[in-house]
Amino acid sequence: MAAKRGPTFRRRELGKExxxxxxxxGxxxxxxxxxxxxxxxxxxxxxxxxxxxPRIEDLVKLLDRYGVExxxxxxxxxxxxxxxxxRDPWLPYRDVMPSGMPMYVGLEADAREIRAWQPMYxxxxxxxxxxxxxxxxTGKPVEETTTAFVENNVRLRMERxxxxxxxxxxxxxxxxxxxxALRRVIGGVDVMREQYEEIERLAARDNVVVQILPQRLVTYRADINFALLDFDAPxxxxxxxxIPGSISVTDKPSDVWKYNQRFDSMRDEALAPSATAGFLHQLAREIE
Structure with missing residues (x-):
């Protein structure tokens, strides 16, 4: 199957070149x-x-200056x-995204695989x-949150x-x-139980693996959430x-290596994927 290449991906590749x-x-x-x-x-x-x-005429000038013959x-x-x-499909939601999020959402759509750690939500x-x-x-004071802002974020998340x-x-x-993250009650008991069921439903898919890192384990935990995006070679x-107020996206080899190590360390300590459903059932019984 040919690799997917959306406009965000192509802009990034053009910029790198x-x-x-x-x-x-020099x-x-x-x-x-x-x-x-x-x-x-x-x-x-x-x-x-x-x-x-760049405009086409500006790009031509750059190529001339760079000696591309x-x-x-x-x-x-x-x-x-x-x-x-x-046109990027996320463009209608640009105003509700933090800095750096438009690029991430565009790359997310072209990724083959994502490995992610989420400690907060x-x-x-x-x-x-x-x-x-x-x-x-609940993430912001009521006076800073409009119905349009909330609903646009809901639609964007559901489309993704x-x-x-x-x-x-x-x-x-x-x-x-x-x-x-699973014990942090967002929206009340009913919302959380529905959320547990959704995680279990998705985890049953062949293309999804979910592992849980129990609180009782004294082990390494990255202090911020992150996601590693892998694409079709090369x-x-x-x-x-x-990071506070924005999303950081980088392909710097040392950073990618570092987060790979962090993910692998937590993956090896977390419960096996086969234990996820039972753990979610237990949380649903305990939540009040």
Whole structure:
């Protein structure tokens, strides 16, 4: 099956190649844009794939400055730029996303597999409508939360869940949940019991593995949630992690290696996937 390549993915690949070409000729961003009619900020955003594209005429000027003379190489980059103009499906929800989230959501749609750790709340793609709604209603003071803001976040989360069940190559998921995330009552007892049932339902799928890290275990726990996204070769993996007020996404090899080690350490200590359903049933009985 051919690898999926959405507009976010293509923008990121274009940016990486332009950064590589600039560094190959030894230019800073300031030197690269000098006299070309667009800003250092614009080129910086293009190179990092943050929903920004150069105009065709600006891209041609950059390729000239970088000494790209091979016609096939030039056409490949111009085609990548044109293909990146496609409308992202998440665009209507951009205003309710934190910084960095649009890029992550775009890459998430192109990923082959995601490995995630969630210590605070139920993993996003597992959340029910009632859980999401309650989470956003209680996450901020009432005066800072509008009905439109909450409902747009609910719709976005539900649309993203289709990645798990899509007919054309469903997303492979391996998720580790901390027991404390499952015991944190969001929206009341009924909402939590419904949420436990949803996790069990998804965990029964062939493309989903869920493990729980019990509170009684004295073992390593990463202090922030993160997700490792793997793509069809030869594309590099990326890691997403939460930082205050925004989402960080990087493919820096040392960071990807570090989070791989962290995930593997917690995976090895967590309960076996076969124990997940029984653990959720026990939580449903205990919750008050």
């Amino acid at each position: 332009l950064r590589r070409l600039r560094e190959k000729v 230019l800073t961003i300031e030197e690269a844009v000098a006299g070309l009619g667009f800003s250092e900020t614009k080129l910086g955003r293009v190179e990092t794939g943050h929903n920004s594209l 091979d016609l096939d190489d030039r056409e490949a980059l111009l085609t990548l730029n044109r293909d990146s103009l496609s 139920v993993f996003g793609l597992f959340q029910t409508e009632n859980y999401v709604r309650s989470l956003f209603m 869940k289709h990645l798990i069940t899509r007919a054309d190559g469903p997303l492979m998921l391996r998720v580790i949940l901390d027991e404390s 594309v590099d993996s990326v890691v997403q992690s939460d």
